[in-house]
Amino acid sequence: MPTPNLRRQVSLWLLLPLVALLALDAWLTYHRAMSAAHVAFDRSLSFSLKSIREGTRLQNGQIEVDLPYLALEMFESDVGGKIYYLIREDGGRAVTGYGDLPLPPRRDTPEPYQTRFYDATYRGQELRMAALRLPVHDVPTAQTRVAWIMIGETIEPRQALAREILIGSLTQEAMLIVLALAIVWLGVGRGLRPLNRLSATVAARADDDPAPLDEAGLPREMKPLVESINQYIARLRRMQESRRRFFTDAAHQLKTPLAVIQAESELALRETKDERASLHLKRLNGAVRQAGKGVQQLLSLSRLDADSGHRVKLGTLPLDKVARSVTLDWSPVARARNIDLGFEQEGSVEVVGQRDLLSELCGNLIDNAIRYAGDGSVITVRVAKTSEGALLQVIDDGPGIAPQERDAVFERFYRSAATSSVEGSGLGLAIVREIARVHHARVTLDDAPGGGLIVSVTFEP
Template sequence: MRVPNLRLQLSLWLLLPLLALLAMDAWMTYHRAMDAAHVAFDRTLEASLKSMREGIRLHEGRLAIDVPYLALEIFESEAGSRIYYVIRDEHGATLTGYDDLPMPAAPKQPLYKTVFYDAVFRGEPVRMAAQPLPVRDMPSGQARLVWVLVGETIEPRQSLAHEILAGSLQQEMVLVTLALGIVWFGVRRGLRPLHRLSAAVAERGADDLAPLEQKDLPAEMKPLVEAINQYVARLHRMLLARKRFFADAAHQLKTPLAIMQAQSELALRERDGDRILRHVRPLHDTVRHAAKGVQQLLSLSRLEPDSGYAPALLPLRLDTLARDVALEWTPVARAGQVDLGFEADAPVQVLGQAELLWELTGNLVDNAIRYAGPGAQVTVRVAGPENQPLLQVVDSGPGVAAGERDKVFQRFYRGESTSEQDGSGLGLPIVRQIARAHGATVALEDTPGGGLTVSVRFAVTAVAGAGAGLASRQSWRNHQEVSK
């Protein structure tokens, strides 16, 4: 469906109300013209009544009526109208004239005043004038009351009202035409800044993502330009994130691919099966390390602030999830000679996505096992102080220097004491992004007695701590699991 241009839409929105106002004004003008015509023609009716009163006399108790020709001649001078009259006594009996002319309703005016009213006579609308008249016989002192009614069809009044209306409409049409021309010119000038903005955007190159200028723009256009600039800024950040992802992927895969190539070439040169197997095992470890790095890169890219990804947060048991993660990493901890344990005071619930929180906890446990070293202790702890869920991974390793605690959240950053085999440097950045998606914060603190404590504090929620007291303290360490 084709949408009309903005200029045409604005003109139509202005034209339709103007036409509606014109129709309303025409109706009001016609009624005002009819009122004016009634005022003018009612004077003629009243003059006719006055002439007819002069021809009514009372003589010896009998009414004598002589309708002056002048009274009817006044009406005959009005082209197109028909005149009706009647004179009735106080009992309603017709003395002369048209017998079925309608009488007025109970008059609100004082007695003997002329009453003007509208009526229908013989299927036609008529304008009536009626007056009760006392007639006296001066010699005898007798008095009689008569009603004098005069009616006129309203064609002359309508003709006068139509003439007034036609003249008024001609003037108003001229004014409306001029107003539309002014509106069209004003809309055209008012849309010039929009045309300039459109031209400025069209002239930009494909890689030009600089903000649009807001100088000399009308106040109504500034919100639009600000919204466009915000959208362009988000697009720019998304493009930067994509470029960063490609750069990170190249950085992360370059070394493993080179190692795999070298190890595969060595394996191809061997003829003995045992020697080939000796080269294939490190190749398998390198592939696994590369696959993990790719998975971490994808997770980090998905969790970028401008990626548009919004996880569906549902109520879940944080203590149960953390315990299951610790159980999953128990074999790895035993292989690294690390004592892995779990502690929880009571059931703790949070609003979260299980897969993401599983990855967050796994990364923290992986880092703790990897960097704490053989003989160290690692504890996964869940608590809910003051209904604020708290997840902690505590280790007794060498810890992280205070000057490096902000740097470890940067991509691919490794401490001075770490080696290439100690991870990819993406675990803690992923932890921070997952925590941000859950409205949580991550902090690094010293462990009393030595080591590092990573604390993830969730926002206070209505479900946090729900069901507390349903279970007693849970606690185990991996050497207990081994005995089982």
């Protein structure tokens, strides 16, 4: 699912109602434009009616009209508008024009000398009509007749004017909307700068940095968020400290009685003459020794976890000397099992690390090789400098590890079926991986030439 963009969301939520408002405004603008067009063109119709009225007279009892063509020419339009007119006697004959032009509705019948505007349909066309009832007098004969003067115009010119007004208005408003969205886009981006700076600060923090975030210079709206993050960091720090204290206390409480049991079992083993009791004491001593080592390994893992909060101070040190020293420490164990444990180095090799952790890493690799390669095997510890960085290798000629299990062996407590009979807890390689992570190194497993296993730890240059 794509990550939502706040600036895009804000702009979209503003755009939708603005488009709806633009549609509503377009509808209102068009009706206002039509009303304005009616007012303008109705004045022309009224002027034409007055011009025709001045040429209307009663002569010999008949209504006659001198039609002023100038009054009709002024209605000519570039958009194809048409003019229809009619002068007729009230209830009588048509004097001139289109005799079937519709009269105004009865309820809209104008008073004498008053102009009435109305809408009508004529020959399938919509017309805007202007009608005038005009009493015409013949003074010498004292006769009076009522004449209807009507002029109709198709509404195309009015619609064209309304569309022109509408397009101009919509163009202006669309430009304003685009400008408003650009301002919102820039404004939201500027407003998000403190949040982006906060995000960059959090991303740049070390994994084990427990310090609270600085609230100085942040907008008031962001301070609750920073306070919540700081409260979470404080809770997390308290949980980490509680867990470290638990492991430390548990290890301390377990190490002492285990050491006492181991010492007592060794003492009893030396003093007993009973073979069956001696056998049980040997098993007890081995189990206690394994339990003590397991406690120590669990304590190491608890300190090395990425979320433990434990900060490791790294410095430059000679990897070759550390590995040589650890190899010498394990030499008595190897000789007791008739194992040829050797050390090779190619020049002086330095890394950035912590001596005790690197010693533990190297010791775990040698311990695993001694356990699983078996009596009479050959184990070589090798240190070299390569183009990829410093390299530490432990090579044995034992049974090796199947390719499909090489990822699983780094999981805690994992024991393959092939090595289940060998004494161990399944924590050695897990500790190696965590120490390598702390030192920004990677661990790989490969087949040794002629059989066996090569464990390689490559440190970044």
